[in-house]
Amino acid sequence: MNKLQNFTKGFFKENPVLILALGLCPALAVTTSIENGLGMGMASTAVLIGSSTIISMLKKFIPSNIRIPIFIVIIATFVTIIDLTLQAFIPSLSESLGLFIPLIVVNCIILGRAEAFASKKSVLNSMIDAAGMGIGFTIALVLISAVREFAGTGALLGFPLFQLMGIEGFKGSIMMILPPGGFLTMGLILGFMQWNKIRKAKNTGGK
Amino acid sequence: MGNIIKLSAILFFVAGIAAGSLAFYNSITKPEIAKLKAKNEKIARAYVLQGLFTEDQMSTLIYEEGEIDLDGTKEKFWKVKTSETGQYKALVFLAKGMGFSGVVETMIGTDLNFKINGIKVLKHTETPGLGAEVLTKKYEDIQKHGDNAKPFFEGWFAEKSSLKVVVVNDDLNSKDKVQSITGATITTRAVCKSINKYAELVQKQMGNMPRQLVIDQAQVVAAPKDAILKARAEAAAKAEAQKNTVVTEDTPEGGKDE
Numbered sequence: 001m002n003k004l005q006n007f008t009k010g011f012f013k014e015n016p017v018l019i020l021a022l023g024l025c026p027a028l029a030v031t032t033s034i035e036n037g038l039g040m041g042m043a044s045t046a047v048l049i050g051s052s053t054i055i056s057m058l059k060k061f062i063p064s065n066i067r068i069p070i071f072i073v074i075i076a077t078f079v080t081i082i083d084l085t086l087q088a089f090i091p092s093l094s095e096s097l098g099l100f101i102p103l104i105v106v107n108c109i110i111l112g113r114a115e116a117f118a119s120k121k122s123v124l125n126s127m128i129d130a131a132g133m134g135i136g137f138t139i140a141l142v143l144i145s146a147v148r149e150f151a152g153t154g155a156l157l158g159f160p161l162f163q164l165m166g167i168e169g170f171k172g173s174i175m176m177i178l179p180p181g182g183f184l185t186m187g188l189i190l191g192f193m194q195w196n197k198i199r200k201a202k203n204t205g206g207k
Numbered sequence: 208m209g210n211i212i213k214l215s216a217i218l219f220f221v222a223g224i225a226a227g228s229l230a231f232y233n234s235i236t237k238p239e240i241a242k243l244k245a246k247n248e249k250i251a252r253a254y255v256l257q258g259l260f261t262e263d264q265m266s267t268l269i270y271e272e273g274e275i276d277l278d279g280t281k282e283k284f285w286k287v288k289t290s291e292t293g294q295y296k297a298l299v300f301l302a303k304g305m306g307f308s309g310v311v312e313t314m315i316g317t318d319l320n321f322k323i324n325g326i327k328v329l330k331h332t333e334t335p336g337l338g339a340e341v342l343t344k345k346y347e348d349i350q351k352h353g354d355n356a357k358p359f360f361e362g363w364f365a366e367k368s369s370l371k372v373v374v375v376n377d378d379l380n381s382k383d384k385v386q387s388i389t390g391a392t393i394t395t396r397a398v399c400k401s402i403n404k405y406a407e408l409v410q411k412q413m414g415n416m417p418r419q420l421v422i423d424q425a426q427v428v429a430a431p432k433d434a435i436l437k438a439r440a441e442a443a444a445k446a447e448a449q450k451n452t453v454v455t456e457d458t459p460e461g462g463k464d465e
Contacts, residue, residue: 073221152336
C-alpha cells in the first residue's frame with residue numbers, strides 16, 4: 001500500500017465511524033452541531049497523530065505484556081495536553097465539548113490504531129495513517145452533525161437558514177438533536193454506506 | 208519474579224515521564240487559564256450590573272470580595288461600591304445548581320435588597336434545544352440589538368427577588384415567579400433554587416456583619432479583618448445593651464433616663 005492510499009483509506013474506504021464502526025460514543029454524543037463535531041474531530045486527530053507517532057517510535061522498547069497500559073498512559077498524556085491547550089487558548093470550544101475531551105482517552109479509534117497499526121509499522125506510516133483516520137473521523141462527525149443540526153434547529157453552523165431566507169415559523173425537530181436523532185442519523189448514513197458498497201461491488205462484478 | 212519487577216519498573220518510568228511532561232505543560236497553560244477566568248469573571252460581573260450604575264461609574268467600581276460557606280466549600284461573592292461615594296450599592300454572587308444533565312452555574316447581580324438586576328448563565332451542560340435554551344437569543348432581539356442582544360431567559364429574572372424567585376409551576380401566586388422554559392422545567396427550577404440558596408447564604412453572611420459595615424466601611428477597607436472583628440464586638444455589645452434597656456423600659460420605674 002503506498003503512502004497516498006495509506007493516507008486516504010481512512011476518509012471513506014476504511015472510515016473509522018462509518019465502516020469500522022469505531023468511536024461511536026463521541027460520534028453520537030457531540031454531533032449536535034457542526035461546530036462541536038468539527039472541534040471534536042480535530043481534537044481527536046491531534047491526539048491520534050501524537051500518540052501514534054510516539055507509540056511507533058517506542059514500539060521496540062514496549063514489552064508486549066504491558067503494551068496496553070503504556071498505550072493508555074501515552075494517549076492520556078496527549079489528551080490532557082489538548083484539554084489544557086483548549087482551556088487556555090480556545091475556551092469557547094473547551095466549554096462546548098466539555099467532558100468529551102477527557103473522554104477521548106477511551107475513544108477506541110485511538111487505542112485501535114495504536115494496537116493495529118502504530119505498534120507494528122514505521123513512524124512515518126503511522127503518522128500518515130493517524131492523520132488519515134483522524135480526518136475520516138472528522139468527516140463522519142461533520143456529516144452526522146450537519147444532518148442533525150439542520151433537521152433539529154433549521155440552522156447550519158449556527159446560521160438560521162430558514163429565518164435568513166425569510167421563512168418564519170420553522171422550529172426544527174428537537175428529537176434530531178436528542179439521542180434518538182443521533183441513532184437515526186447514524187443508522188441511515190451507515191446504511192447508505194453499505195448500500196453504496198454493495199452496489200459498487202455488484203457493478204464491478206457485472207463487468 | 209524478576210520479570211514482574213522489570214515490567215513494573217518500565218511502567219513506572221513511562222508514567223513518570225508522562226507526569227513530568229504534563230507538569231511542565233501545566234505550568235505553561237496555568238497562568239493563561241487563570242487570566243482567562245479572571246477576565247471572564249470581570250466581564251460577567253459588569254454584565255449583571257448593567258443599568259445599576261452610569262457608564263463612568265462602571266469603570267471605577269470597586270469589588271470587595273467576600274466568602275460564603277456552602278457545606279464546607281467556600282464560594283465567592285462581591286460587595287460593589289462606587290469609588291466616588293464609597294457606599295455599597297450592589298451585590299454580585301455566583302450560584303450553582305444541579306440541572307438536568309449537570310451543574311448550571313449563574314452569576315447574579317442584585318441591589319442591597321437582593322432584588323435581581325441581571326443574571327448571566329456562565330456554564331451548563333443541558334440538552335441542546337431544551338435546557339440549553341437558557342443561552343438562546345431570540346432572532347428579533349438579535350435584529351434589534353445586534354451583538355448586545357441578551358438571551359431571553361436572563362431577561363425573565365430582572366426585578367425579581369433573588370431570595371424568592373420561583374418557577375411559575377411551583378407557585379402561581381408569587382410575584383417573583385418566572386416562566387419555565389418549554390420542556391426544561393428542571394433547568395429553570397435548578398437556576399431559581401440555586402439563586403435562592405446562594406442569596407440566602409450571602410444574606411446570612413452580610414447579616415453577620417454589623418450594619419454599619421454595609422453602609423459605611425471607610426476604615427474597613429484599610430484593615431478589613433481587624434475592623435470587622437472590632438465592629439462585630441461593638442455591635443454585639445450594643446445589642447446586649449439595647450436588650451437590657453428594653454427590659455428596664457418594661458418596668459414602670461427606672462430606665463426612663465436612658
